[in-house]
Each structure stands twice: as structure tokens, then as C-alpha cells.
Amino acid sequence: xxxxxNDNTPHDAAGRPGGKGMNGSTPDAGPxxxxxxxxxxxxxxxxxxxxxxxxxxxxxxxxxxRRFAAAGRRARGVRVASCAVLLAVAMTxxxxxxxxxxxxxxxxxDAAPAAGALSPGLLTGGDLDAGIRSLRAHLRAQPRDHxxxxxxxxAHVEQARTTGDPSHYPRAExxxxxxxxxxxxxxxxxxGRAALAAARHDFTGALRYADRALEQNPYxxxxxxxxxxxxxxxxxxxxxxxxxxxxxxxxPGVPVFTRYAYVHELRGDTATARxxxxxxxxxxxxxADVAYVATTLGQxxxxxxxxDRSLRHFARALAAxxxxxxxxxxxARALAAxxxxxxxxxxxxxxxxRSPLPGPLVALGExxxxxxxxxxxxxxxxxxALVDAWTALARAGGVHADLDTALAAADHGDAGEALRxxxxxxxxxxxxxTADALAWALHRSGRDEEALRYARRATATGYxxxxxxHHRGMIERAVGDHRAARASLTAALRLNPGFSPLGAxxxxxxxxxxxxxx
Numbered sequence: 001x002x003x004x005x006n007d008n009t010p011h012d013a014a015g016r017p018g019g020k021g022m023n024g025s026t027p028d029a030g031p032x033x034x035x036x037x038x039x040x041x042x043x044x045x046x047x048x049x050x051x052x053x054x055x056x057x058x059x060x061x062x063x064x065x066r067r068f069a070a071a072g073r074r075a076r077g078v079r080v081a082s083c084a085v086l087l088a089v090a091m092t093x094x095x096x097x098x099x100x101x102x103x104x105x106x107x108x109x110d111a112a113p114a115a116g117a118l119s120p121g122l123l124t125g126g127d128l129d130a131g132i133r134s135l136r137a138h139l140r141a142q143p144r145d146h147x148x149x150x151x152x153x154x155a156h157v158e159q160a161r162t163t164g165d166p167s168h169y170p171r172a173e174x175x176x177x178x179x180x181x182x183x184x185x186x187x188x189x190x191x192g193r194a195a196l197a198a199a200r201h202d203f204t205g206a207l208r209y210a211d212r213a214l215e216q217n218p219y220x221x222x223x224x225x226x227x228x229x230x231x232x233x234x235x236x237x238x239x240x241x242x243x244x245x246x247x248x249x250x251x252p253g254v255p256v257f258t259r260y261a262y263v264h265e266l267r268g269d270t271a272t273a274r275x276x277x278x279x280x281x282x283x284x285x286x287x288a289d290v291a292y293v294a295t296t297l298g299q300x301x302x303x304x305x306x307x308d309r310s311l312r313h314f315a316r317a318l319a320a321x322x323x324x325x326x327x328x329x330x331x332a333r334a335l336a337a338x339x340x341x342x343x344x345x346x347x348x349x350x351x352x353x354r355s356p357l358p359g360p361l362v363a364l365g366e367x368x369x370x371x372x373x374x375x376x377x378x379x380x381x382x383x384x385a386l387v388d389a390w391t392a393l394a395r396a397g398g399v400h401a402d403l404d405t406a407l408a409a410a411d412h413g414d415a416g417e418a419l420r421x422x423x424x425x426x427x428x429x430x431x432x433x434t435a436d437a438l439a440w441a442l443h444r445s446g447r448d449e450e451a452l453r454y455a456r457r458a459t460a461t462g463y464x465x466x467x468x469x470h471h472r473g474m475i476e477r478a479v480g481d482h483r484a485a486r487a488s489l490t491a492a493l494r495l496n497p498g499f500s501p502l503g504a505x506x507x508x509x510x511x512x513x514x515x516x517x518x
Contacts, residue, residue: 128159149179150188154222157195164355164390166397172196173398187216187223194226198233201400203429206230221251228259235430237266237461254280254289258296265300266432268462274300290320295327302334303464305496310334325351329360336363337498341371358387358404362412366501384412400428406437411502415444432458432468440471448478466492466499470507477510486514 135152139145156172159165173196179189190213197205207230213223224247231240244260257280265273277300281293298313311334317327328351336344348364365383368376387408394401402421409418422441425434436458442451455472459465473488489511498504 128155128162131155132159144182146179146183146186147188149175149182150186150192153179153189153192154195157192157199160199160397162355164357166200166394166399169196169200169397169399185212185216187213187220190216191220191222191226194223194230198226198229200398201233201403201428203230203233207234219250221247221253221255224251225255225259228256228263232259232263232266233429233431235432235434237263241267254284254293258293261296261300266461266463268464270300270304270464287320291317291324291327294320295324295330298327298330298334302330302337303466303496305337305466305494305498307334307338307498311338325355329363332360333363333498336367336501337496341367345371352383352386356386356390358390358408361387361390362408363501365412370501370505384408388413400425402428403434403437406441410437410441410444415441419445432461432463436465436468436471439475443471443475443478448475451475452479464495466496467503469495470499470503473507474510477514482514482517486511489514 132152132155135148135155139148139152142148153172153174153176156168156175160168160172172192176189176192176196179186179192183189190209194206194209194213197203197209206226210223210227210230213220214227217223224243228240228243228247231237231243241263244256244263247256248260257276261273261276261280264270264276274297277293277297281290281297284290284293294313294317298310298317301307301310301313311331314327314331314334317324318331321327328347332344332347332351335341335347345364345367348360348367351360352364361383365380368380368383387404391401391405391408394404402425406418406422406425409415409421418441419438422434422438426438435454439451439454439458442448442454452472452475455468455475458468459472469488469492473485473492476482476488477485489507492499492507493504493511
């Protein structure tokens with residue numbers, strides 16, 4: 001693999017590198033390349049038919065989410081999903097009310113736009129909202145500019161990622177559809193559709209659009225990266241490795257290096273993954289790239305139980321961009337694993353106030369449960385209810401959110417709903433993460449013999465995950481294979497003893513019981 005260079009094109013706005021992050025969800029996407037708008041901002045409704053999103057304080061967005069979560073709790077006879085459209089409107093309206101960036105945060109990278117191309121900084125760490133306003137102003141004057149429509153669509157995909165608000169995805173779809181109507185088969189829009197499909201967890205669609213884009217431009221970094229992501233998430237790991245090698249040969253740089261590393265991590269080769277990421281970090285040219293790659297290294301170290309190293313990487317990421325939410329979330333998890341529960345809780349509270357996604361919501365709820373102070377049980381329930389509300393919003397935005405639902409519901413909700421969601425996700429993709437979620441949902445539903453098949457499949461590639469080993473060990477214990485259960489649970493706690501506030505506690509209790517039975 002060629003070494004990292006200083007002219008890395010930033011990461012694909014599509015989205016996320018394939019696979020699971022520390023919370024069981026797909027990892028955060030890094031910076032993304034695209035082309036720059038005309039620099040003339042203009043007021044008024046957006047060119048894609050919706051108002052410019054504004055800069056609502058985080059409190060307005062989270063308050064909207066909480067109102068609908070509370071409504072779901074008060075009226076369980078009405079599915080939470082029935083509130084999804086209103087919830088999306090509430091969160092968006094809150095943003096429109098005051099103008100500016102929806103999460104109220106400062107942008108990270110500040111590269112100046114080049115003529116005719118949207119600066120990478122505007123999509124990933126610069127003033128994304130200003131870029132969108134400029135694009136809309138340009139498109140009001142030049143409505144047949146198919147490339148700018150494609151760029152606007154990608155910007156909305158990135159906006160959904162950075163704010164945690166999936167209501168931006170329909171806007172992205174409208175802009176990309178307009179681009180393709182003006183210029184059928186144009187590569188930027190096809191690559192954008194691949195990005196959007198990946199962000200919505202439609203990985204079959206992402207692969208289809210990426211392949212079509214690569215027919216037009218075999219060197220399209222966005223399409224090359226989306227293709228790797230899709231193959232990883234579909235569980236087609238051998239093909240993903242080939243795709244990563246091809247992408248590395250054609251477009252070496254930070255976006256490709258991080259995916260190349262993840263493919264190796266999925267096969268248990270963490271040494272290669274770390275080496276590749278360290279080279280990528282050494283060659284990172286922007287603050288956005290530094291924050292992203294350092295966070296990825298921190299997550300890799302955390303997964304292996306090396307909390308001191310992980311905290312150093314997260315500190316470097318936050319030095320580059322102190323608003324980078326994945327680094328803040330990673331820091332909180334490392335603090336919790338080291339026993340600093342107060343620091344972990346305060347950090348996660350800040351994270352979910354800005355971006356109420358399922359992973360940090362569940363982690364915060366579990367930390368409340370472990371702390372057990374007055375009101376903590378109610379606080380934990382609120383976090384889990386917010387997951388339901390976010391899932392409804394995600395589905396309204398066209399996202400396949402079944403994996404998030406299955407993982408959260410299996411531990412903190414309805415076992416039947418968890419199993420339905422896990423089966424629906426398995427019907428779409430056969431990744432190790434989906435296998436693990438289905439195994440755990442089957443276990444929670446009392447179907448342990450069937451669960452064991454999927455738990456073994458989840459651990460078959462060599463991917464080193466304490467959560468997977470914990471799930472497998474609990475299932476082995478349930479079917480009476482105590483020797484295997486002891487081995488799996490011991491391996492989980494040896495690998496990453498702080499992998500989950502409640503999961504680690506459960507694993508330790510089960511192991512103690514198994515030792516007593518010997």
C-alpha cells in the first residue's frame with residue numbers, strides 16, 4: 001500500500017466507513033471531497049424547495065426529541081413511529097427559528113473554496129451551512145447546473161451526519177434526483193446516490209450506485225470508498241478486501257487508508273490496522289482529517305482495552321477539532337472504562353445534547369443505571385425512550401434503523417421488537433454486526449440454540465470484540481456449554497474489561513457463577 005501523502009482528499013461524505021463503532025453502530029464518517037458552490041449567499045427558501053436550515057441551539061433540538069419521546073411513553077397504544085414526521089418538523093423548525101448551524105457548533109477545518117468546487121472544509125469541518133446557502137443561491141440563478149445539485153445533495157447527507165438529524169436525507173434525495181434528471185448518469189450524482197444509500201443503511205443500493213459511478217469514472221474516490229463500505233456492511237469481506245486494495249491503488253489517501261485498515265481489523269489483524277492508521281495520521285493535511293483518523297485510532301485502542309493509548313488519540317483529535325463528537329464520545333467511554341464515571345457522564349451528556357444518537361444515548365443510560373443516584377433510573381429510562389424517538393425520525397428519513405433498534409431493544413426494550421428488527425436487518429445484510437445483533441435478540445427471546453449459530457458466525461472472521469464475546473458467552477452458558485462460556489466470557493473481559501457498563505457487570509457475574517459450579 002502506498003504511504004500516506006500530504007495531499008489527501010478528505011473522506012467520503014457518504015458516509016460512514018463500514019462496520020460497527022464502539023456502540024454497535026456504524027462509525028462516524030470522516031471528511032468528504034466535493035465541488036465548491038458559487039460564493040454568493042442569499043436569503044430565502046432553498047433551491048431544493050425547503051427553507052435554509054438555521055442555527056438552533058442544541059437545547060431546542062433535544063427538547064423536540066424529548067417531547068415526542070415523552071408522548072410515546074404516555075401513549076404506548078400509538079406507535080412511536082406515528083410521531084416521526086412531526087418530530088422531524090419540530091427538530092427542523094427549531095433549527096429554522098434562529099438561523100445558523102443546527103447543532104450550534106463551530107466548524108473545524110477552514111480551507112478556502114476553489115473555483116468551481118465545494119471545499120472539503122465546507123462538507124466536513126468548515127461552515128457547512130454557509131456552503132449550503134451559497135449553493136442554493138447559485139441554483140436559484142442557475143437551476144440547470146447539475147453538478148451543483150449533486151454537490152447540494154452530498155452537503156445534505158453530510159449535514160444529517162454532523163447533526164444526527166435524518167430529516168436532511170429527503171432533501172439530499174431531491175437534490176440528487178434533480179441532478180440526474182438534468183444530466184442522466186452523471187458521475188457526481190451517482191456517487192452522491194451511493195453516499196445517500198449508505199447513510200440510510202441501504203447497502204445494496206449503495207453498491208449498485210457506486211458501481212454505476214465507477215463505470216463513468218474508475219478513479220472516483222467517493223464511489224470507490226462507498227463500494228468498500230457497502231461490501232463490508234453486506235458481509236462480503238473478501239470482496240471488500242479486494243475493493244479496498246483497488247481503491248488504494250487508484251486513490252491512496254486518508255479516506256481509502258481508513259477503510260483499508262478497517263477491513264484488516266475485521267479479520268483480526270489489528271496490528272496492520274493500527275500501522276495503516278498511524279501512517280494515515282502522519283499524512284493527514286487538514287484538521288478534519290487529523291480529528292477523524294486520531295479518533296479511529298482511539299476507537300481501535302479502546303476496542304483492545306488500551307485506555308491510556310485511546311485517551312491520547314482522542315486528545316489529539318480534540319486538539320484538532322474540539323467539537324468532534326465521535327472523539328468526545330470515545331473519550332467518555334475510555335473514562336468510564338478507567339473508572340471515572342463522573343467524567344464519562346458529563347462528557348456524554350454534552351454529546352447527546354448536541355447529537356442524540358442511539359449509541360451515546362444507551363451508553364449514558366447505562367452509566368446512570370450503574371451510578372444509581374436519586375433519579376438515575378428515570379434518567380436512564382429517558383435516554384432509552386429517546387432512542388425510540390430517534391429511530392422513528394430515522395425511519396421517516398428513509399433510514400433502515402433496524403440494527404440500532406435490535407441492539408437497544410434487546411437490552412432495554414421489548415425482546416419481541418428486538419427480534420423482529422434483527423431478522424429484518426439480517427434479511428438485508430449478513431455482516432458480523434448483524435449476526436451478533438440477531439444472536440443477542442434470539443437469546444433475549446429464549447431461543448438459545450438458534451442464537452448460538454449466529455453468535456459463532458459473528459466471531460468467525462477473527463474480529464476482536466468484547467461485546468461479541470460477551471454475547472456468545474452468555475448464549476453458551478444458556479445452552480449448558482459451560483466450558484465454552486467460561487472461555488468466551490474470560491476472553492471478553494481480558495480483551496476490554498470496560499466494554500460496557502452493564503455488559504461487563506453481567507459478564508463478571510456470569511463468570512463468577514460458572515466458576516462456582518466447577
